[in-house]
Amino acid sequence: MDAQWRPDFLGNGFQCLTLDLGEDEEGPVVATLVSHTPEPPPPPTFGGRARELLRRLHAPVPAEPVQAVLYIHGWTDYFFQTELADFWAGLGVAFYALDLRKYGRSLRPGQSEGYITDLQEYDADIEAAMAALTEHIRSRRGADTPVRISLMAHSTGGLVASLWAHRNPGRIEALILNSPWLELRGSWIVRTATAGLLEPLARLRPKARLKVPELTNYWRSISRQGDGEWDLDPQLRPPSSWPIRAGWISAVLNGHAQVARGLDIRVPILLLASATSTVAVSWNEAMKTSDSVLDVTLMVQRGLLLGPQVTVCRFENSLHDVLLSALPVRRRVYGKIEQWARGFVLLSPPDRRR
Template identity: 90%
Template sequence: MDAQWRTDFLGTGYQCLTLELGEDDEGPIVATLVSHAPKPPPPPTVAGRARGLLHRLRAPVAPEPVQAVLYIHGWTDYFFQTELADFWAGLGVAFYALDLRKYGRSLRPGQTAGYITDLQEYDADIEAAMAALTDHIRSTREADTPVRISLMAHSTGGLVASLWAHRHPGRIEALILNSPWLELRGSWIVRTATAGLLEPLARLRPKARLKVPELTNYWRSISRQGDGEWDLDPQLRPPSSWPIRAGWISAVLNGHAQVARGLDIRVPILLLASATSTVAVSWTETMKTSDSVLDVNLMVQRGLLLGPQVTVCRFDNALHDVLLSSLPVRRRVYGKLEQWARAFVLKPERSARS
């Protein structure tokens, strides 16, 4: 698998790997793993190898564990956040990002963008990515090097990652959620009523397109072509959301219902969110300094149901993706993220676990 890695369009220091996931009625399904791992240490000298061999003969020791982060994007999205990759690399953490099936690098001609009818189907994407990144790391180290993986995810990806972590205890070190979509904006009453109305349509015509407004407000808040700072590929991240399909939204609402009943994720969880939301159809200037997609108060309420150890950090003037906010906000976010990571991801006693 390692031989199939190729240079990614993000440029120097980035590689990508296509993960084959079978087929559905639209053809072959793939996910794409993007790598930005810290450079491996230089090879030891002859004298150093000799000393190492003598040391192992006298007192055999296990290889040093490697910490890795696997990042999952949100809806109508793909991985482009090189600043985030550099942050983790600066901490000595191997960084990988996953473009899920039918998103970004993984979307193939003729496929329905982002379409899925059961969020659990993404288990195959995550499992393939974790296996591939483990092999990739071990290809430059000893074959039995322990790899400690933490999940980081944004928005809809945060819902997917949370449900996966609940179903797969003991597989990750920590879960980091950047404005996760854990409940329908409004309340559980709205979600329940919506799910009831959608169920027949989702069952009979799952690809039926729902008539909802096509908003560009959030894109405007992050894109350099609008009021934001980021260069976005218009094919991979169009200004308005992809069409909402009955089967897809039904799968999301089912995931929200699971969260509302409470999950049991037994690893440290960090939830990053804006301090405020702006709920409006038309553009307002406050959308440049708030979450214009989700209700952050409801998000935090649901976040506390994910597991017994949840840390919530909210940031004034942050956007929906807090790491795409203005530079002063991002500096505060990265400061808190580093503080939390050093306590719960990089602690020596955690890294030394076998």
């Protein structure tokens, strides 16, 4: 598998790998893993080699564990955040990102963008990515290298990652959620009513497109072509949302219902969110300094149901993706992530037991 890695369009040492996931009614299905790993440490000096040889003669030396982060994007999205990759690399963490099936690098002609009828289908994407990144690291660090993986995910990806972590205890070190979509905007009453109305349509015509407003407010807040700072590929991240199909939204609502009942994720969780929301059909200048997609108060309430150890950090003037906010905000966010990671992720096993 390692031989199939190729340079990614992000450049600067980024590579990508296509993960074959079989076929569905629309044809071949793939996911895409993007890698950006720190350079291995320099070879030891002659004296260092001698000491290492003597140490190995007396006792076997276990391989040094490698910390890795696997990032999962949100709806109508793909991985492009090189700044995030550089941040983790600066902490000595191997960074990988996953474009899920029918998103971004993984979308194939003739496929329904982002379409799925059960969020659990993404288990195959995550499992393939974790296997590939582990093999990728061990091909460089040694076949016996322990690899400790943490998940980081945004918006809809945060819902997918949370449900996966709940179903797969003991597989990851930590879960970092960037404005996760954990509940339908409004309340559980709205969700329940919506799910009841959608169920017949989702069952009989799952690819039926729902008539919803095509909003570009969030895109405007992040794109350099609008009021944001980021260069977005219009083919991979269009200004308005992809078509909302009955089967897909039904799958999301089912995921929200599972969260509302409470999950049992037994690893440290960091939830990052804006301090305020500005959700409206028409553009509002406040959307440049708030979450214009989700209700952050409801998000935090649901976030506390994910597991017993949840840290919530909210940031003034933050966008829906807190790491696409203005630079002063991003600096605060990255500072908080580093502080939290050094306490919960980047510890040695003995330190963890203490």
